Amino acid sequence: MKISAWFKARMRSYGPFVLLLLLLLAGWETAARIGGVPGYILPAPSAVWAALREHAPLLLGTHLPATLTEALLGFALAAVSGTLLGAGMHMFRPLEKALYPLLIVSQTIPMIALSPVFILWFGYSLWSKLAVVLLTSFFPVVVGTFDGLRSGGDMYRELLLTLGAGRRQLLLKTQIPMALPAYFSGLKLCIVYCVVGATIGEWLGGGKGLGYYSRRMAGNLQSAEMFAAILLLALLGMGLFLIIALTERLILKKRGLLS
């Protein structure tokens, strides 16, 4: 009884999505089989699945861990630097004035155009990939931290001042707790961009990773294998996103910010 109620609730939220997905896959499969489109242009979902199973040891054993490592290390770098920058800009106004325009400029540069420079600087090492990941993904953390810390507004600030609070206490008692929702939004965007950044980094060169693999397979016209790698990249991004989203829920719930 309880399980069927749970199932019904899930179906209400995710049912339409699952249905659409199945329809799309069915349409795709049919088109690929009877449409006369060559497999290297549009491989059928079943062919992608077969490729995934065939190359599973290589994909899951070598390439996925490589991309995961780059994404996670890049995320750590982006989260730490983004938090420090955002908090620094909140604490020191001159820093904000000086840095904010520069940060926005950094985001208008097309990363793909800039990336070859990193290869020049760092070679085909992990570092060139981390540099791409960092530059692709740190901005949402900066904005999330900075806007979040300001979201408390002046009213709470003034109330705490009249209670005799200092700057550090203002930060700890109201500004940080109030920044959490915006901060986590930044982290969620960041982790998704980390996977994108890692893929771009691997496209530029190197010897492993799902981005590297998908590019090599595309070059060989092995589209099914390429789609298999892309499927894994998408799943990786979703998985990492869910981990951050669950952490957010846990922390906000513990702090009574979620009912």
Add this chain to the structure above:
Amino acid sequence: MLSIAGLSYSYEPGARPVFADLSLSVRGGEFIAVVGPSGCGKSTLFRIIAGLLEQAGGEVSIYGEPPGGAGSRLGRVGYMPQQDLLLPWRTVLDNCLLPWELRKDRSKAQAAAQIRELLARFGLSGTEQSYPRQLSGGMRQRIALLRTLAAGRPLLLLDEPFGALDALTKRELHRWLLELWGGLDKTALLITHDLEEALLLSDRIYIMSGGTLREHIVPWPHPRTADLSYQPEFAAQRRELERLLHEDFSLV
């Protein structure tokens, strides 16, 4: 307790002053109401007294000390704004412990015991572990007042504390505050738009408009009951007050 002489303030140097040459004095234990049209500078006056704004000129002295700048007052006067500003992620008890957390002047057990005792007196027993969103507007406002009291300052500035409440809840809180006030041993300044509230609660009323203050003495001694507002004399006082306000207002 509080004395202000020749106070002036303008938002920017050289701009038209919000007020110039304000003077008032408040004795210990008094309950003073400040009424006046919106935008006449009542809240600015409070923010100067609380030390959140620096006055442009004039002297403000609290607790009989020599007059000083805003920095010497900040954190030493209780201040309660119109919004309850309870922290939504903290329970009622933890919200009320906030003033203690910022000072740590005694043990947590002592502070919590005082809060529990106040909660009981405020008719809020049993809400300690609730979160603000689970409580009604009237209860939240009482808790915000409790938090202001828990800061332990002898002088309280109440900036329209009941302004956001519906008429029934407001009435109930007036009744409640009248019963409670005598035992609290505090001095208060109250900003309000509600003339009935001003007459019912305060010993003296300052009418503020056009940058000046006029004093009106409320003739009834404390303790009072809320039934006072049904007396014919109360209506007469109210009419007088309205006349004064109108007179001042039309001069502007």
